[in-house]
Amino acid sequence: MDLVETHSHLNDDAFNADRAAVLEKVFQAGVGKVVEIACAPGEWAQGEQLAAAYPGKIACAFGAHPEYTKTLSPALLLELEAYLGKPCAVALGEVGVDYWWEVGTKQEQLALLEAQLPLCSKFSKPAVFHARNGKTPEKNAYVDLLEALKRWAYRPAGKFRGVLHCFSGTWADAKAGLDLGLLLGVNGTFTYKKNDDLRETVRRAGLGNIVLETDCPYLPPQSARGKRNDPSFLPEIAALVAAHLGVGNSAVADQTTSNALELFGKF
Ligand SMILES: [Zn+2]
Numbered sequence: 657m658d659l660v661e662t663h664s665h666l667n668d669d670a671f672n673a674d675r676a677a678v679l680e681k682v683f684q685a686g687v688g689k690v691v692e693i694a695c696a697p698g699e700w701a702q703g704e705q706l707a708a709a710y711p712g713k714i715a716c717a718f719g720a721h722p723e724y725t726k727t728l729s730p731a732l733l734l735e736l737e738a739y740l741g742k743p744c745a746v747a748l749g750e751v752g753v754d755y756w757w758e759v760g761t762k763q764e765q766l767a768l769l770e771a772q773l774p775l776c777s778k779f780s781k782p783a784v785f786h787a788r789n790g791k792t793p794e795k796n797a798y799v800d801l802l803e804a805l806k807r808w809a810y811r812p813a814g815k816f817r818g819v820l821h822c823f824s825g826t827w828a829d830a831k832a833g834l835d836l837g838l839l840l841g842v843n844g845t846f847t848y849k850k851n852d853d854l855r856e857t858v859r860r861a862g863l864g865n866i867v868l869e870t871d872c873p874y875l876p877p878q879s880a881r882g883k884r885n886d887p888s889f890l891p892e893i894a895a896l897v898a899a900h901l902g903v904g905n906s907a908v909a910d911q912t913t914s915n916a917l918e919l920f921g922k923f
Contacts, residue, residue: 657909658688659894660916661887663750663784663821663841663869666692666714667702670873670884678886683713685888688913690714691920693784695721695750697732700739707744715923717749717784725760725768733771740779746920748776749784750821753804755795756788766804776817777810782919783818785838787825798829805836812837816919822871827857834865839915841869844877844885847896855900863901863911867919868894 661682671678682690694703694716703716718739720728739745751772753765760768776783785805787797798820810817820833821841830840840861846854858866868890870876876885877892891905898908 657906657913658686659868659890659909660913660920661687661690661870661890662819662867662916662920663693663843664690664872664887665874666690666872666887667694667699667706668873671886678888679710682887686891686909687887688713689916689923690887691717691746691784691916693717693719693750694739695719695786696724697728697735700735704739704742704744712923714744715746715920716744717747718745719747719749719751719772719784720768721750721786722752722754722765722768723757723759725764728768728771736772737775737778740775740781744923745779745781746923747782747784747818748772749818750786751783752786753797753801754786754788755790755797758790762800766800769801769804773808773810776808776812780812782812782816784821784841785818786821789824798825798832802829802832802836805838808836814918814921816915819867819919821869822875823857824854825857826853827860830857830861834861839919840866842866842893842897843869843871844875844880844889844893846893846900847877847879849878858897859901863903863908864915866897866912867916868897868908868912 817837823840872885
């Protein structure tokens with residue numbers, strides 16, 4: 657079964673010179689569908705255009721990343737609502753908490769998150785969550801995000817309410833997320849030499865609770881560190897997950913694609 661790339665930033669300037677060629681390579685590499693993450697107000701229109709150019713292959717998450725904490729206005733929130741009502745929209749996102757870049761206080765970031773979450777209920781869509789811990793242990797983005805999500809009343813028709821994209825937390829964070837109906841997004845960081853804890857977390861979570869992603873153009877797998885990432889690396893990530901779990905590549909493809917389509921709906 658073809659893989660689903662659940663988190664790409666193909667509208668990043670890094671792809672301006674060869675976007676169409678990259679996508680041709682991606683769809684020939686065994687990746688059948690891509691979720692493009694349009695998480696800045698200036699990217700929403702571009703996301704819609706990209707999806708329109710690849711019907712049935714590319715869909716979008718629309719949202720305001722925590723780095724827009726200080727700039728998202730009520731008018732922009734209304735604009736976001738309009739984008740989430742479009743046929744190419746499959747999720748809110750990426751939204752969440754980032755303590756690494758200190759883009760705003762905890763209260764400011766959670767206020768932006770909580771202003772957007774009702775859009776999931778309004779449009780029956782899941783959310784793609786971003787959580788990045790700070791440089792000191794007390795700046796724990798996972799604890800604060802998951803605490804906020806305990807108050808999030810949205811209950812989807814399917815099994816999953818959202819995904820903790822680019823999961824980088826502890827097993828305790830993962831377990832708390834799974835208990836809230838979230839999946840773990842697994843990307844190139846799974847292949848990094850020092851990431852034994854993440855590989856163990858993925859093993860404990862099991863194939864039924866993960867989706868695959870690249871987060872391109874960032875975070876290429878170990879074999880391409882320092883280079884531009886793109887979704888054609890997804891089969892390599894999937895194969896390394898399969899090897900780690902001791903299952904066949906097709907088992908990983910079948911289960912993660914099924915998880916992704918249950919999360920985002922068929923597109
Ligand atoms: Zn992202």
